[in-house]
Amino acid sequence: MKKLVAAVLTGVLVAGTLSTGVYAKDDDKTITVAASATPHAEILEEAKPILEKEGYDLEVTVFDDYVRPNEVVESGEFDANYFQHIPYLDQFNEEKGTHLVNAGGIHYEPFGIYPGTKDSLDDLEDGDSIAVPNDTTNEARALLLLQDNGIITLKDGAGLNATVKDIAENPHNVEIVELEAAQVARVTGETAYVVLNGNYALEAGFSVGKDALAYEKSDSEAAKTYVNVIAVKEGNENSDKIKALVDVLKSDEIKDFINEKYDGAVIPFDDSADTEKADAEETDSKDTDSKDEAKEDTAEENAETTEAAEDAE
Incomplete structure (x- = not known):
């Protein structure tokens, strides 16, 4: 867990805030949000006119660190923030004793498999090498993406703590080359493929939407x-x-904006699959209950019929 926390905190900026002059207001029609500049504040700015039509005034303040946005929401100075993922939120609560919760997932920034010396995953051959980041969190995401695309299989339960030691099946005997995250993009001429997170892909000149051979799905x-x-x-x-x-x-208007502006480096998070699954499970549960009730009613009717027959005798 400590390794996960360290990895999560690696990208944290530690400078002060750019602006702290906005405070949460009693007005139920004013929404104050603390956000990181990119892409969070940009997405919120796009949401402003839509919310205005619904009678809400959205006030966005940009922060350049990952601590103050949580502190100002905890204190009540701001209504909400938009800058972090769930592992960071959970760890912040644990370390700081705050009481922050997830009100809704908006987007994710996907890992992708990019061309190295080969341009298609169909060209994968025995013994090919694939470069991945070597820090705990990013390596696990890279390995999970390789698993999702049938290249390797991880041990059951490895999940987001997976390392190369957790590879259970490697049918193509691929060589996993572990490098510091910033170095992975530099070996495209030496390895068959590289696995990069969004910001390093962009820095390397890759378009997530156009160049990724595969990327994390929602x-x-x-x-x-x-x-x-x-x-x-x-x-x-x-x-x-x-x-x-x-x-x-989570509206279609904002999803369209995200898709058009960020070219796959930022992807709207779609939790409809989870909702549909939950609805299906609830329906199945209700159907099971109904069947059980029907069986009970039938059993009671049979018992009554038997009892009546015995009385008649």
């Missing part, structure tokens, strides 16, 4: 885990204005 374990969320103080997640904010950020 129903993948990593996407669900590292989805960037709207965070609020516990108890406020069901307020009308927070629901309005989340609904707009």
Whole structure:
């Protein structure tokens, strides 16, 4: 867990805030949000006119660190923040004693498999090498992506703590080359493929949408885990204005904006599959209950019929 925390905190910026002049207001029609500049504040700016039509005034303040946005939501100075994924949120609560909760998942920034010396995963051959980041969190995401594409199989339960030691099956005997995350993109001329997270892919000149041979889907374990969320103080997640904010950020208009602007480096998180699954499970449960009740009714009727017959005798 400590390794996961260390990895999560690796990308944390430690400078002060750019602006701290906005405070949460009693006005139920004003929504104050603390956010990182890219892509979070940009997405929120796009949501402003939509919320305005619904009667809400969205005020966005950009912070350049990952601590103050949580502190100002905990203190009540801001209604919400938008900058972090769930593992960071959970660890912050644990370390700081805060009471922040996820009010809705909005987007994720996917890992992708990119061309090295080969341009298609169909060209994978025995003994090919694949470069991956070597830090705990990013290596696990890379290995899970390779598993999702049938290249390797991990041990049951390895999940987001997976390392190369957790590879259970390697049918092509691929060589996993572990490198510091910033170095992976530099070996495209030496390895068959490289696995990169969004920011390093962009820095390397890759377009996630055009160049990735495969990338994390919204129903993948990593996407669900590292989805960037709207965070609020516990108890406020069901307020009308927070629901309005989340609904707009998950709307088709905002999804279209994200897809067009970020070219796959940022992807709208779609939790409809989970919702449909939950609905299906609930329906199955209700059907089972109905069948059980029907069986009980039939049994009671049979018992009554038998009893009546015995009485007649």
